[in-house]
Amino acid sequence: xxxxxxxxxxxxxxxxxxxxxxxxxxxxxxxxxxxxxxxxxxxxxxxxxxxxxxxxxxxxxxxxxxxxxxxxxxxxxxxxxxxxxxxxxxxxxxxxxxxxxxxxxxxxxxxxxxxxxxxxxxxxxxxxxxxxxxxxxxxxxxxxxxxxxxxxxxxxxxxxxxxxxxxxxxxxxxxxxxxxxxxxxxxxxxxxxxxxx
Numbered sequence: 001x002x003x004x005x006x007x008x009x010x011x012x013x014x015x016x017x018x019x020x021x022x023x024x025x026x027x028x029x030x031x032x033x034x035x036x037x038x039x040x041x042x043x044x045x046x047x048x049x050x051x052x053x054x055x056x057x058x059x060x061x062x063x064x065x066x067x068x069x070x071x072x073x074x075x076x077x078x079x080x081x082x083x084x085x086x087x088x089x090x091x092x093x094x095x096x097x098x099x100x101x102x103x104x105x106x107x108x109x110x111x112x113x114x115x116x117x118x119x120x121x122x123x124x125x126x127x128x129x130x131x132x133x134x135x136x137x138x139x140x141x142x143x144x145x146x147x148x149x150x151x152x153x154x155x156x157x158x159x160x161x162x163x164x165x166x167x168x169x170x171x172x173x174x175x176x177x178x179x180x181x182x183x184x185x186x187x188x189x190x191x192x193x194x195x196x197x
Contacts, residue, residue: 001025001187002196005113006066010059015157016071019178032058032070044081048072048108049121056110056119064114067194071110073177075152077103082152088142091153095141098152100132105152105175111186113194120190124179126170128156133164 001024009020012031020027032055042050056070075082077097085091108123141160147153154161156168156175173180187195 001184003067004194004196006063008059008063008066008068010055010068010070013071013177015155015177019173019176019180020069023180023184027069030059030062032056034058044074044076044104044106045108045123045125047081048074048106049110049123050108052108052110053112053119053121056112060112060114066113067191068112068114069109069183070112071107071178073105073107073151073174075103075105077101084151085148085153088148091142091147092138094153095133095138095147098130098133098154099138100130102127102129103152104128107174107177107179109179109183109186111191113191118190120186122182122186124171124174124182126168126172126174128165128175129167130164131166137164 007025007027009016009027009029010032012029017029034055051072052070055072056068060068082094085094105126105128106123108121110121112119141147144160146155146158146161154164156162156165168175171179171181
């Protein structure tokens with residue numbers, strides 16, 4: 001897929017970088033510095049769309065001719081949002097909470113094209129079921145360092161983290177951090193005039 005205009009990703013996530021490259025998109029990375037802790041409570045789907053839009057709005061005005069993508073991913077269990085853990089102790093608590101249970105991963109997307117005054121948001125939800133985890137498994141995973149930069153303290157794409165997941169219902173790529181089909185449909189539906197292919 002190619003665009004007639006520059007494409008900006010307002011995220012520093014290496015996983016999102018890799019997934020956009022998988023789509024064949026040429027893009028530039030200009031991370032947003034949004035303070036996500038300042039957000040008031042909203043239902044999860046609205047929250048991730050709100051955060052994705054806020055991230056994109058911080059970056060898009062600097063590139064008015066470009067199409068800017070903001071994204072945000074959260075893990076929700078028992079009505080509680082699990083963001084990235086602050087430290088190993090918080091990662092341990094999150095993994096114990098997820099152990100043997102099913103949670104939902106939400107990702108919000110926002111696409112902004114300032115020159116045409118277009119703003120489009122959407123969200124995707126995927127249910128993820130964990131197998132029961134032993135303390136030894138949790139400690140070994142934390143020792144890799146991988147849980148510390150991921151919502152819910154795990155990555156479905158990790159060599160180690162992947163073995164904890166018994167089943168998913170929905171978009172795998174949504175759990176990684178960027179629902180590719182939803183993004184593709186948003187581009188085709190709302191920005192077809194900006195696509196070359």
